[in-house]
Amino acid sequence: MNHLSIKHNIQLTRVMKIALIGYGKMGKAIEAIAVAKGHEIIIRVDVNSQHLLEKEHLEKADVAIEFSTPETAYDNILKCFDANVPVISGTTGWLDKLSEIKSICEQRKQAFLHTTNFSIGVNIFFEVNKRLAELMASQPQYNVWMEEIHHTQKKDAPSGTALTLAEQVMANVTRKTSWTNDYSNEPGTLPIISKRIDPAPGTHIINYTSDIDDITISHTAHSREGFAAGAVVAAEWIKGKTGVFTMREVLF
Template structure:
């Protein structure tokens, strides 16, 4: 499989190493808006920056190259990409996190939100910790977790970075610490106790492996997909 790496930072390099181990070839690797022929690739993996993601993904779809993206911070244009994918009969996956463990954590988060929905004494909050080079806050993973709670617990209808403005808003605290790949903590706190679930990434290998697996999976498919499709994970 010939892979284009759109974004060649830490994640791009980690993806490259795993892709080569799995017998694939890297035909494009770029971290800049420079000219490249995307049609030389069988599939593209976008881990660029928010300002470049939309153009990267659009370019792939316009040239019938399946693309997966793990770039966060550009999702105000997500619906436009979905429309373009449908128009071009292309293939696209966006995930805020490609790690198998995190996608299991997403399911646990939703299940716990359902369990806690009737327990009004508990207030939920989210903490996320990442390396200092991460450009967006809160993380896309934290936003996905907040949305999972909102979908399954009518006590909440919004999220907000730092302090929540009212009881229906989920507070997300974002911390940036050197060399932390990614930690996410969901806490339900009442006057008498606290319930927590946590996912801690030890390195970037889980994210990179999941991205390569998604790229392998999407070949010869048409449509807009998620990691639930790739991993065949259904809601509990």
């Protein structure tokens, strides 16, 4: 897989000093890709090294990549802003505070990029999902429902990616006004069925069903590598910028 085919001709030879906030499986996958591309990990923050989030440590980094927990993400991002360090965040489950973080970022002229999924393939899938939803908006004979499958250690359900997909559907298929995390047959709701099965890295399925036929689109991740590679690409892209961004600006 070629992780280098990204627009803007990102200068991948430019070595970055990276702070990894969250050093679980995803953090270690990000580290492996970043180091292979010549970057340096100068801070690794886990539950036993929270002291490294102090300004004196963070300000030595060119960029922070934050994959922590819903309980700590908000404070972690603010600490990056305090240290004047651009931050890439993929943590989900705390997004009720996302608009506040975006506002603070803009007020303080910092740099922040959040997405529910850094995979390049998933971000292409987002675009496909939006276009299909646009086409199905005028086809009321089709009911739409979703399914997402992840490993048993995933804490949030539905996944952040599933919620992004659901929001895209509801923005276009206006007969769906809310989502529900069950098999509900309520006409105005968009069912999202969540399954937790090891060792699944992640599958997302959108189904449009009618009495005549079905239309299904899906994305299946085979490993964490795609998510990790996208996070490193985003970190390379955001250096030197200010503002609030998504992966759409990075990729398209």
